[in-house]
Amino acid sequence: MTSADMVGYAATVVGTSMMLPQLIKSWRTKQMHDVAAGMTILFLFNCVLWLVYGVMISATPMVVANAIGLVVAITLVGMKLYFHDK
């Protein structure tokens, strides 16, 4: 593995775990008024596209990371819709 590969893997891990603090905070407070809906939807598309890319180039770690990211993204979008009127 080259040093560039290592940076790329670190970036993948950071990128897919990025929304975990938001998920935890929103779950605890049940408040998402200040969180942009567009951001949660773009994160969902981001995970879908990287997942498809991972499958196409047969990069298993990328597929696993973005499958987890996708679950987080769907949960966030759902929470944004559900907490909308609260």
Add this chain to the structure above:
Amino acid sequence: MTSADMVGYAATVVGTSMMLPQLIKSWRTKQMHDVAAGMTILFLFNCVLWLVYGVMISATPMVVANAIGLVVAITLVGMKLYFHDK
């Protein structure tokens, strides 16, 4: 360019523009109470790592996209700090 490359480029564009709706919303409302600080900081690290990776593999579009993403990230972290007590 293969179809996998095209999906990868689309994912890069979506990933780096992901925070734009959040930036616009937070700028307008001056409210970031519900936005997790950890999420803005991880997005900043995400952009730094992809920027470094882009430089290492000499991928100019990736460098440009993540340089823009980094400016967005720094602005978001700054806004989160500045709007904290409001």
